[in-house]
Amino acid sequence: MQVTETQNEGLKRAYEMMLTAQELDDKVNAKLAEAQPEIEMKGFRKGKVPMALLKKQFGQRLLGEAMQEAVDEAMNKHFEDSGDRPALQPQVEMVGAEDWKEGDDMKVTMTYEALPEIPEVDFSGVELERLVVKADDAAVDEALASLAETAQDFADRKKGSKAKEGDQIVFDFVGKVDGEAFEGGAAEDYPLVLGSGSFIPGFEDQLIGVKADEQKDVTVTFPEEYGAENLAGKEAVFECTIKAVKEPKAAEIDDELAKKFGSEDLAALKSQVSERLEAEYAGAARQVLKRQLLDKLDTLVSFDLPPSLVEAEAQQIAHQLWHEEHPDVHDHNHDKIEPTDEHNKLAERRVRLGLLLAELGQKAEVEVTDAEMTQAIMNQARQYPGQERQFFEFIQQNQQMQQQLRAPIFEDKVIDHVVEQAKVSEKEISKDDLQKAVEALEDE
Structure with a gap:
């Protein structure tokens, strides 16, 4: 394939590649000759199908392959010979593709931007500060205090104390929709940290201020996108019995805390x-x-x-x-x-x-x-x-x-x-x- 340079300005490159009809035909014939020994066709023994028949049967498909291979080979050879490295994938276009027919020469344009030559750099004079x-x-104590927070426990508040956000309540509950209890809506001695977002929106807010031994009904509406279809969008009443109100208590910073973290x-x-x-x-x-x-x-x-x-x-x-x-x-x-x-x-x-x-x-x-x-x-x-x-x-x-x-x-x-x-x-x-x-x- 003949390759002609049409642009070389800065990093911009453009080339015109010409593949004659004869070169294309030779490539197709070479492909057919390579495949002929393995081809079987009705009326002919394996490997004995005439080239003319093979060309009629497979020529069009092989012509497309030959065109692509010719362009790829020309591009690879160009980059190998020139040493250019394209910044992005080169743009390749066939000139007059809509009017091209078998037997015509093939003209292809290739444009790209070459990567620049990078100058050598001497780093011995570069000064850096690490x-x-x-x-x-103080930093270690602060980190230990943070660990103690994550390992916090809960201790009973003084009798009669109201639950605050961050407190843990221990309670029994039964959820009902239209007066009927539903599956998965009940539990006993359930520990819930108020403000944790463990329950559906609005549930925990209504329990702030409760006391131990108090009975309280919590009314909420399940979200429309709730996983259980029988509850999605429904209003439910949870009958709650508060058994304990506990306040958070950070763990002691001692050997026991260390053991909790594997030390x-x-x-x-x-x-x-x-x-x-x-x-x-x-x-x-x-x-x-x-x-x-x-x-x-x-x-x-x-x-x-x-x-x-x-x-x-x-x-x-x-x-x-x-x-x-x-x-x-x-x-x-x-x-x-x-x-x-x-x-x-x-x-x-x-x-x-x-x-x-x-x-x-x-x-x-x-x-x-x-x-x-x-x-x-x-x-x-x-x-x-x-x-x-x-x-x-x-x-x-x-x-x-x-x-x-x-x-x-x-x-x-x-x-x-x-x-x-x-x-x-x-x-x-x-x-x-x-x-x-x-x-x-x-x-x-």
Whole structure:
């Protein structure tokens, strides 16, 4: 196939590819000759069907295959010879496709934007500051108090006390619709924390203020979308007998609390809490360090950007931000969102850094291992309890989802690779200062 360059401006490329009718016919004949030994047809022995008959029977279908293969071969050879890497899938169009007929030459145009050449970067002069936060006694005590809250128990309130939101009541109840008790609407010695939302809307609110040994009828209406069809939208009366009113009581911070959380004693729990806090601080500090590095890289290198990538990224940014400002709109049935100058500027930064990190990772032979991908999939699968297996199968069959999971892992590994080559100093700061540094990232 003859290939002629028709445009080479900046990163824009355009080519015209010509495949003669004879070349197409030769490809079809080659395909028929390859398949002939295995073809059987009524009236002929296997492998003895005449070529003319085969061409009449299969020629049209093979002609389409030959055309596609010829274009693919020409494209692959072009990219191999030129060294170009297209920013997006090249646009390929057949010239005069509506008038083309068998026996005509085939002319195809191919246009694309090439990825730019990324300049070499010396990271030895890049200076970064890693923030370090130690878990002090106050932070550990605060975390232990939070654990104690989650392990809270309930103790009887003084006799005659009224139940408050957050209190636990122990009660018997029988639910009736039109005076008839219904299945699943009764229980004895049921512990209910008021305000937990365990029961249908309006139920718990009516029990605030009850006392032990009190009888109270609670009238509620089941939601229209309630799971049991015989109750959906119906009004029900629950006859309640309050047996106890209990107030929440945080667990004591002692060895018993430690054992509830799988530690041998309080000292061991404190050590685990300290390690967990410092791991959280280190994770937050890494985000600050990563932003420092990306900011420096953004000013350290400069190269042409494929307009199509910038435009696509700006559209995505504008669309995402619009939906964040309009959380009630869950579909895409809205007016076209035009990116602003700010969106375009952010898009340029993201594309520039994305291309740079991809190039650095390729040169450093950074790879995402199967184990790392499996861990990432498992982390995502935990969001779908009971459907983990289906989620795994979905990911295995979806290349786009795999790429979405692989991309941040790859990026983090490239960031680590670059940080290793930079000059990194450490600065110990307080937890509050680290929090301010993280909040500053979110504001930018």
